[in-house]
Each structure stands twice: as C-alpha cells, then as structure tokens.
Amino acid sequence: MLRGIWLCVLLAALSGCGERIERFTGPTMGSSYSVQYLPTERSPAPQRVQAEVESILGELDRHFSTYRDDSEVSRFNALPAGACQAMPEDMLALLRYGDELSVASAGAFDLTVEPLMNLWGFGPQARSEAVPDAAALAREQARVGYRHLHVEGNRVCKDVAAQLDFDSIVAGYAVDRVSARLAELGVRDYLVEITGELKAVGHKPDGSPWRVALEVPSGERERTVERSLELDGYGVSTSGDYRNYFEEGGQRYSHTFDARSGSPVRHKLAAVTVVDRSALHADGLSTLLMVLGPDEGYRFAEQQGLAAYFIVHQGLGFASRATARFAELFPEPARR
Template sequence: MLLAGCSERVEEFGGPTMGSTYSVKYVRSASAPSVEQARGEVEAILGEVDRQMSSYRADSDVERFNALPAGSCMALPAPMLELVGFASALSRDSDGAFDMTLEPLLNLWGFGPKGRGGYVPSAEAVARVRADVGHQHLSIRGQELCKDAAVQLDFNSIAAGYAVDRVSARLTGLGATSSLVEITGELKAVGRKPDGSPWRIAIEAPQDDRQVAQKIISLDGLAVSTSGDYRNYFEENGKRYSHTLNPRTGAPITHNLASVTVVDESALQADGLSTLLMVLGPEAGGAYAEARGIAAFFVVRKGEGFVSRGSSRFEQLFAAKED
C-alpha cells in the first residue's frame, strides 16, 4: 500500500472542444487507466456530444431538428431528450427565466452561431422572432421531440455541464477515483490529490481584459459553473448589451449582476442554474437560490467596483477562511 501510494501521480491532458477547450487531471494509481485510454474515452464522449448538440455544424442532430418547420417531429438520442426535459423543468420552475429555445433571438442580437455582429434590433423584429421561442412549443413523444412552432434549440447553456458529468463518471468507472475535469469553463472535482490535499479552484473576478481570482474554494464531489456578462457583449450609443438574454423580454439583461457561480454535485445542474440566476439578477436570483438551497456566489456591480455575497448554502459549504 505504501509503494502504491508513493507511485501515484497526477496525469494531465486536454485539447479543443465545443469551440473552446477541455482539460482533465487525474491521479494515476494502480487501478487508474493509462493516459492514452483515458484520453480516448474522454474524446469519444466529447465527440458524441458535439455530433448531437453542436450549433456550429450543419450535420449535428440539433441543427437538423432546428431546420424542421413547425408541426414536425424527429427521433433524437436519449441524452438530448433528457436535456430537453431538464431544461423544460427549469423553465417551468423559474417562470420562463431559463429557456434553451433562444437561438433565433441570440442570432438576431448577434450572439448566436448565425449572428451578424452585435446591434440593437427593432422592437418589431424582436416580437416577430419571439413568436417561435418558448418551451411550451415543445413536446416529447416517446423517442421523438415535436414542435408546434419553428422552434430552434440551443444546448450551449447546459451541454458542457452535461459533458463534465459524463466524463467525470467515466473516469471513475475506469478506476480513476480522483480527478478534475474542466470543459469550456465548467468543472467538477472528485477525490483528492496524491498528497491528500483537495482540488482547489478559483472563482474568477469579473474583469473584461484579464483573469483575476475572486475566491478560491476546495472541492470534492462537487461541480462549479460561472455565468457572467463581462466578456461577451457589445456597446451601442454608450450602452452595454450582454449576451445573456432575458427570455421574458427577448432582450439582454439590464440589472447589475456581473457574475454568478453555482456549486452543485451535478455539473449539469450547476450549468443550468448559473444561467438561470444570471437572468434573474441579484435580488430575484438571490431569493430563488435561498428558497431552493442553492449554493450560489453573486458578484454585483456597485459604482466603479463590485460587491460579492454567497447564499446561505454556499457559506455553509465554504468557510470564510477559504479566500
């Protein structure tokens, strides 16, 4: 046992995925897979998610569904139906604050895969596009997803979290009992490093031009997702327009919440909730988190600076000494 413990080391690999990058660290023990095997398994999962849910390739399952007219049904893989069901439940629970049918609006504002650069559309154009937006237009019938309007799905708000959960679980199944998985910024940590110390990650401060740690937390069996409006935006006539749209208005959010981080056992749950809370804003989002026991960390603009606060559940998970 002592020899096995001494031989443990952290292996690391990564690469491009989903228009961004991924990285995996895991403790290589006697039971853990080789780097080659682990990489092959991870990239197989990422390739599957890309083929099913990518909005940036015309041959993906989601883009083929999006091209269908109103009144159509299409058989979809079980993971996609699972995520549609998950998103629909979040939408109902938040009175429409979360919505993964926003792709036409994202394109209209210039933030989607078919956007033509950021600009402020007319109120008439927003109203016209909103007619084909909303989870109420979708229904799952067996293995098929049906739509009664020309709905277009965008999995970008939850696909990475889903992939993190899949990859983390697969690594555990292969015998890697300690790992840190990050995909396009969503991450999950399981177990501890060879020296017994926890995986530690930094919650990023909302800075436009550089990465700065706002808070450092230790994780074991927990996932982290951060949503913010401080990088992807455009300005017109001195006004800032965020890439985060409020489904209820069809327009970018206007409140002063700069970023929100959610910690949960499920990366999928954390991914969806961080987007939802970002839409709700500091007051409504804070109340939503408290009512449901969500571990959330809010960074709010105040004057020229920022103020931060954690929900009750966040403070319970992470003592004040962790900074």
C-alpha cells in the first residue's frame, strides 16, 4: 500500500535525545509506525500508551485493510453490483472526504481505483506488473468512479461491482486518531509517524521543535535529505512515484492512478509534500496533487492556499517548487 515514502523521521539525529522521551514502534498497514512523546504527570505508563495506540491501529486494520478477507472494506469489495453494506462511522466519514476530493479534482482523485491497481499490478489482487490490453482496461474502468456509490443512512450501495481502497487517506486519518488519543491521555508533546504520514505537536525536552527531514532522490531509488522542517501542530504527507513503479517498452508506469484515464500518471512530478493541521487532509491532498501533476497540481495548490512542496523530474536531476503558503510556513534557510 506504500505510495513512495519521502519523509524521513530521523529519530536520533533530529528528534533529540533525553531521558524523558518515550519511544515505541511496531508493524501496521503493511509497514510500520512509531511514536515519540514526553510523559507528563497525567499520562499513563508507557505500556498503556502503546496498547491504546495499537488498539486504534488494530481497529483501522479490521475496517480498511484490503489484504485481509474479513475486513469491512474487503467484504464490501466482494459484493456484486446493486448490493449494499452497513459501514462503521469512520468509513462513512472517509468516504465523504474522498468524495470531496473527487469533486474538487474533477474525478482525478477517486477511492474506487482498486480494480485498475490490480489490473496494472499494484493492488492486493494483482498478478503481475504489466500494461493491460485495451479490452481489459475498458472492462475495469467501467467499475471505477465515485458516482457509482451512494450512501443510504449507514449503508454504502453500489450500482456496479465497484471496489474501495482507502490507502490514499487512511494512514493520515490514523495519525490524527492516534494524536487525539495521546492528547486525551495527557500527552502534550509528541511525534507520531504511521507508514510515512506524520504529525508533531509541542516540543522536545530542551524546548526545541520536533524536526523531520524532507528528502529528494539522489540516484536510482536512493534518497538524500534536502532540508528539515520544524513542526508544531502540523501533519505532513508525501506522495511520490520514485520507488513503486515498473518499466515496459522503455516507458515508466507509476503506481499513482488518474481515475479519469484509467492509467498511471505519466507527468514529470516525482513527489509532492503537503503540510496541514489535519494529517488526513495532508494525506489526501498529497495524493490528489500527485495525480494532477506539476502544473495542474501546483495551480490547484495555490488556488486552495495549500502548503505544498513539489519535486519535478528535470533531465537527469530534479527541480523543486514551493507554494506561497509552504514558503510562509517554512522559509528557505539563508545560504552562506
């Protein structure tokens, strides 16, 4: 489900060392999570904090995982055209947000692209990475489109054999859920990272801000740190094409799909980072901008006042471009 993780949480180098920082990590969503926080007089023992976090992640896995047959989303995806299924409130909320992104992007962003991902070799039921023939592409594209779904109370219904995939937003939602629970437990200073999506609140023990590194590729599937961001109360998400793709006939095919064409994007945008108070919004918007590409995506980001940072393929290297809001939040360090 990973979409090209470009944010590096440098736990030791950037987050600081100190006896008061508690850290724990674990597997989740086909990848991993990590939490760092400063205990307070109100916060419970670290073992309970970790148990609370993993309870949230376990619930989300039961609802949203397309890699387990018994999840809510897998049961819905197995239903035929014309069927309905009652959904938990978190799935309904994310479906509504996905619809908002679909409308805003004129259908470029869509939560129903799983049939296309499987067809091209990137989804949970994929057989191999390959360019499909025109007939297969037309068949699967007929099952794609947020307008094929409608909500009746707490039930989601479909008029074709549509399949949902929340991977483009669920990790950001998980970060927000975990962050909210930490606050309820009395934790005021923390950094949460889940499959590369993250949020930082408060400060380190010495009073300095949490810092994360923004990366750019430096070679074949390699990466280097371009700059670091100081965060307090913001979520950060990066979507990119640099690590999850295949090549056929001299053409590169990304795992990011434009639902309008039914095909992987073919523009020169390598990655885009979005910073927002909501990690859910940052997660969804980074995917949306990645689908739209370097020009249409940049215009959209500026029109919406988004804090976004674009990395674009340029010859054998890369060029970067920040929106006005991003530059306002994170001014370029003075060059010596």
